[in-house]
Amino acid sequence: MAVREAGSLWRGDAEGADRLLRELRARWRSASLAAGWRFPSDWGLPEVDEVCLSVVSGADPTTALDGLGRARARSGAGLDETLTDLAALHAVLEGTTGRRAAVDATPAPLLRAVALAWADAAMGEFGAVAATENLTGLATPEYLRVRLGEVYRAGRRSGTAPADTHVLIVVTVDLSRTAGWPRLMAMALVGDVLREVFDGGESLAVLGPSVAAVLAERGRGLAERAARTRALIAERFEVDSALRVLRRPELRVERLPCSEDAAQAMVDGLGRA
Template sequence: MSMDLINRSEIAPAGLFSRRLLKRWRSLSRRSHWRVPQDWWTPEVDSLLSGRRNHEMLSESARQLGAARCRQGVGVTEALTDFRCYFKAALRHTDLNAIQAFVEGWVSEAEEVEPISCTDPSTGLSTKAHFSKTLQEFTDRLDSAEALLATVTLIPRQEMTAPLSWTQVAALGAIFLAAFRDTESTLMYEGHTVYVLAVRTPELFSALLDCQAQITLSRELGDFRSTVACEALPQQSSGFHQVLKSLHR
């Protein structure tokens, strides 16, 4: 008989329903996007379960959990995916006020701490500075025939130029993180486009096609279609600087 046990150091929330909900939530999260199982539980998880029946308590607990996830070093994409699993586990509609409070808690905490990585917290992908540095390293290390700069651009299905919302950006980041998990690649999001710097392999093209398919299927990105383009890295320094310049358009 298999059992889904909680770490003995954890304090389980009171009540049989809360214990069952905690197990369902944790199980869904681990199957979706949570990367370090032993770091999932925090005291703020129990606070959220205790305050689930009161909207004000739920929002405040969500804010505290968002802040706690940030302190753990969990990116907003992974953290928000986990929080959405809570509503699925509880068999209830997503509470947009609680979602907003969760993100506000995460962002407020992020503003208080020193950046500890080269990761853009809104997408889980690389920052522009880190991507540019990696592009230079790729140019120095690899023959241009071995590496590609690929782009996946979102194009609105109707006339609109509004930037993507934070939920759409997070969904886009999750799609690319999953598709490129097993590839040697660096990814960055900028202006409706995801830039992919990678070694030229069949896995790269497979991942690009998978991203296009997932964008098409995504509920959050249903207002967009996507196009893919690839180009070899330039061998001359002048061409390299032109590539960097294009990232800022």
């Protein structure tokens, strides 16, 4: 099977292994985008690197694929998109990337591992809408959706437009220049800064692998706190040598739309941007 054959590429030296990992990751990403992955910025997850490592070293990829399936579900990727991504990896390993990645051509054990993990994570998120994301300590996107619903219901009762009372502050970190542990550390630092600056009852949530958001009330000092957030994140990235390559985070204030449905759609879009 192609996944096991890739293990013959392993050379046992750190430099060779690192090169093989980068090459496999780049080829997989290109094949996945060509197969229809919709949001290039959210493709790269730490679990992708784990899968690449298992392939290059010749290890059984089942555990790594289980982690990838769960991570894809948590990040908002649909099952069809997740399985097509897996098919892209299989096409790379089989040397058939000249043709469209075919899910039906992917070995059943790999499909089963990813599909079951994706479904398990998706159902778990559905049943725990108020959960906290472990890495950042911020709330999940599902919890933010619940809070948005409460804001819109309160607005309807009081006759006030949520756009006049609340804003969504969105922090986006460009993680394209790093991989593995530094990616995790970057978002953990973002979570720390948000909790430090917005400590007055605001709703803090992680929306995607490189996106976090704050649902805050409009008021004096909001612009200053937003600017402080951006400066603190950049400052903490500079302290860590592995994170100095990152660009300054993008921070913007999003006006809430008129309808709750539009607000929920906006959260979905921000998480996949």
